[in-house]
Amino acid sequence: MRNRNIFHIDANSAYLSWEATWRLQHGESLDLRDVPSVVGGDPKSRHGIILAKSIPAKKYGIKTGETLYSARQKCPDLLIVPPNYELYMKCSNGMFDLLKEYSHLVQRYSVDECFLDYTESEKLFGSPLKTAYKIKNRIQEELGFTVNIGISHNKLLSKMASELEKPNKVHTLFSDEIASKMWTLPVDDLFMVGSKTLPKLKRIGISTIGDLAKANLSHMKSYLKSHGVLIWNYANGIDESPVREEDMVQKGVGNSTTIAFDVTNQREAYLILLSLTETVSMRLRKKKSLARVVSVSIKDKDFAYYSHQCALCAPTDSTNVLFKYVKKLFNEAWKGEPIRHLGVRLTELCSREFYQISIFDEKSLDKYRRIDETVDCLRRQYGKKSVIRGSFLHSGLKPIAGGVGEEEYKMMSSHL
């Protein structure tokens, strides 16, 4: 492949910076970024984990994903603010729109990360490094938060580059810089080397990215299968994946929720599953897709996780049809123990247009479809909670569960 120029743009401690920016713009004098602070969920509803941390909080050893309880022990004066996903979506959109000015090829990798293919833009905007600084400074001035930008010839290296020194920095990581800038790093700093792979690598004497790069490829392949080949390539800076257009095909939609209390009976489990089915099927219909596979997942009070799935005879987007399968799957899977978390996921998606004929085969399905369309329409106009099922009244449970913000947005994935 010819030489490309790829940028990776990463908002620095995104949720926290966005929260800080918003608060400053709304009259607060304290900048959350200057003190030990975190964005975190509510422990009362069993959502008490750290979603983002300030740099001062990081100095206390506080990590994303750890419990608020543990973070408070490390730093008793820690300032904790609740998340505001709609705000984060707006900030994310602002960053994305600004980036689109510099290339038609911008991939939204997650809420706070984008890849930008600068290859064709160079003749319009000049040198990559100059433009990267321009973008970084514009985001800071116009949107109020800082980003790191990594520049290289592929996505993997540009992503590794943006991780180098934070915040508010532009880094390059071209081929001749791999040895000095990347090989010296601990091997788990490499994209796709996680907590399970790290000890396996340590066991064979690999502790830096450079060790992995110089390891024997066929040895890695027999030891870690295809994943071994993948990370060996990454360690050597090899990655040919393209910056993908926004509208790539999504493979599935799912929603899940941790319940504030342990669910111990079928009736309550059904209500929560119904609320999740409502959310997930609305999202499916919004995408004008149908699903052919439904799966239900359960996490019990001890965090043991399992799931059960089945294929449908015909793809559908009907809340009622999907819920019928969800109930069946739940009954087949549930072992009867107290439940902490429930999830509903739809996969094997296809286009609605493509399958319309079989949907209208049955009169009852046609009726279901009209109900779904009407309810979706009302909810769009008057809000998600304008139409709810009678069964939720007085149940103490949320009629619509799952989802973080109002808008649909690309979340994360683990491949480039």
Place this chain on the structure above:
DNA sequence: TCTGGGGTCCTAGGACCC
């Protein structure tokens, strides 16, 4: 006052077919 939510991809084993 303990541990979120939303994704993708890979693998292993069993069923089934020829």
Place this chain on the structure above:
DNA sequence: TCTGGGGTCCTAGGACCC
């Protein structure tokens, strides 16, 4: 009385990402 081997599909579980 023996009992191959390749291919595909399905499901459950695990690893990784942010």
